Structures are given as structure tokens and as C-alpha cells.
Amino acid sequence: MTAQDFLKKTLKKWESLFEGIKLKYAYDAVTEYxxxxxxPEEIRRGSVDYKKAEMRLWVDFMxxxxxxxxxxxxxxDANDMTNIxxxxxxxxxxxxxxxxxxxxxxxxxxxxxxxxxSSNIAEIQLKNNSYALAA
Amino acid sequence: xxxxIKKSMDNLAAADSLVSGDCYEASAHxxxxxxxxxxxxxxxxxxxVGYEEQKRLVNGPKSHQKFIKxxxxxxxxxxxxxxxxxxxxxxxxxxLRNKADYKPEKLRQPIYEANVKYALDFAKGINDxxxxx
Numbered sequence: 058m059t060a061q062d063f064l065k066k067t068l069k070k071w072e073s074l075f076e077g078i079k080l081k082y083a084y085d086a087v088t089e090y091x092x093x094x095x096x097p098e099e100i101r102r103g104s105v106d107y108k109k110a111e112m113r114l115w116v117d118f119m120x121x122x123x124x125x126x127x128x129x130x131x132x133x134d135a136n137d138m139t140n141i142x143x144x145x146x147x148x149x150x151x152x153x154x155x156x157x158x159x160x161x162x163x164x165x166x167x168x169x170x171x172x173x174x175s176s177n178i179a180e181i182q183l184k185n186n187s188y189a190l191a192a
Numbered sequence: 193x194x195x196x197i198k199k200s201m202d203n204l205a206a207a208d209s210l211v212s213g214d215c216y217e218a219s220a221h222x223x224x225x226x227x228x229x230x231x232x233x234x235x236x237x238x239x240x241v242g243y244e245e246q247k248r249l250v251n252g253p254k255s256h257q258k259f260i261k262x263x264x265x266x267x268x269x270x271x272x273x274x275x276x277x278x279x280x281x282x283x284x285x286x287x288l289r290n291k292a293d294y295k296p297e298k299l300r301q302p303i304y305e306a307n308v309k310y311a312l313d314f315a316k317g318i319n320d321x322x323x324x325x
Contacts, residue, residue: 085287085291087290087291087294087295088287088290088291088294088295089290090283090287090290092287102276102277108274108276111276112268112274112275112276112279115264115279116264116265116268119257119260119261119264120261123254123257123258123261124254124257125257126254126257126283126286126287127283128280128283128284128287129280129283130280130283130284133284133303133306134299134300134302134303135284135287135288135291135299135303135306135307137291137295
């Protein structure tokens with residue numbers, strides 16, 4: 058199995074294991090680096106299970122592909138992600154159909170109302186964060 | 193002070209000075225070597241991976257990958273310790289060093305400033321845990 062296929066297989070598994078995780082995998086041919094960007098931070102550095110899985114991936118990857126380089130990190134402008142090989146479909150948005158559910162979940166004093174797409178969808182952007190809730 | 197620790201700290205100071213002086217690509221080299229040299233001392237003094245064994249690791253192409261692998265293996269033996277950030281910073285500064293050498297386009301200063309911070313956080317974190325100096 059190539060390093061790329063190995064990473065795609067693992068990241069697909071992570072997508073089902075860690076609800077809400079957003080993953081982007083690219084290969085930078087100039088630096089010869091496989092780069093996996095992970096968000097949100099609540100999972101990346103807040104989940105013990107995720108951190109264990111991340112370290113397991115590094116160890117397994119180093120063992121099986123000793124001549125390949127893998128960086129797993131938060132999204133960064135330093136990363137050249139133009140050659141994307143895998144990206145999760147999970148987005149910040151999740152659909153909530155009931156307005157009362159939104160009211161139960163969202164403290165309007167903390168959020169700015171960003172955009173309303175339709176009667177069923179509203180995107181609310183957190184102040185000082187880059188989350189978007191779609192309801 | 194151990195010579196590798198001194199070299200590491202000199203490289204860290206150099207990285208900081210170079211990025212302030214707009215010598216971004218050079219700062220990337222110094223930031224990476226600050227981490228690499230401190231790791232050499234860490235592996236030698238805390239994990240009994242002597243310098244001769246380390247020399248064998250860094251012989252040949254992609255040699256630093258083998259060193260980072262050894263570094264990761266050693267840190268994973270430490271109980272109640274999560275090495276994730278240290279492995280990330282090692283790879284991150286290594287990648288930026290490669291990018292500084294081979295990518296024609298100039299990256300923005302904040303990227304290199306963040307890179308120096310990775311090296312600083314690495315040194316602080318390693319010393320907090322392992323008390324090298």
C-alpha cells in the first residue's frame with residue numbers, strides 16, 4: 058500500500074471515529090511532505106483519544122514508510138495544501154430543523170448572526186472563533 | 193553547559209534575531225537546528241542513545257527522518273507524557289527548512305515568526321519535563 062493510500066484509509070477511519078473532526082490531507086512535492094491539517098482544536102488537542110490516535114498514526118507511518126515525512130498539525134498558512142488528496146465532508150455546519158433547538162444550544166449574547174440562507178438554515182459565526190453553526 | 197545545549201540556544205537566539213532582521217529563510221534553518229541539537233542532547237543524556245548511534249541514524253538520505261523517528265520512540269516511553277506537540281514542532285520546523293531551501297516564493301514573516309516560537313516552545317517544554325539545563 059502506498060503512503061498516500063495508507064493515510065487516506067486512516068483519515069477515513071478518523072472521520073467516523075471523531076464526530077465533528079475536519080481533516081485535510083495534501084502532498085507537497087517540493088518539501089516532500091505529507092501534510093494533514095486537523096481541526097477543531099477541541100478535538101486536536103482536547104481529545105485524549107484523538108491524541109492517542111494521532112501518535113499511533115505517526116508511529117505506524119514512520120515504521121512503514123521510513124523515507125516519507127508526515128506532518129499532522131492545525132491549519133497553517135505555512136502549509137502548501139494545493140495538492141489535496143483527501144478532505145472530510147464534515148463541515149462546521151450541521152442542520153437543525155427546529156428553531157427551539159437552536160435557542161437551547163446557542164447563547165445569542167455570545168454569537169453574531171452571520172447569514173440566513175433559508176428558513177431552515179442559519180449560520181451563526183462565533184465571536185473570536187471561526188466556527189459556523191448551520192441550523 | 194553541555195555543548196549541544198549551548199549550540200541549541202545559540203541557534204534559537206540566531207533564529208529570533210534573523211527573523212527580526214528579515215532573514216526569514218536563514219531563521220528557518222536556525223529554528224530547526226535549535227530543536228535538532230537539543231534533541232541530540234536529550235537522547236544522549238536521558239535515553240542512552242549515544243552520539244555514535246545518533247551519527248549512524250543521520251547517515252544517508254532522509255537521515256533526519258530516522259532521527260525524528262528515534263526521538264518519537266524515546267518520548268513515547270515516558271509515562272504520563274504526550275509527545276504530540278514536540279513531534280509536530282520537529283516536523284513543522286523541518287518542513288519549513290526544506291521550504292526555505294527549495295520553494296522559490298517568499299513566505300510571509302508571521303510564518304517564520306511562528307516557526308521560531310515552535311522552537312522556543314519546544315526548548316521550554318523539553319526542559320520543563322527533562323531538566324536538561
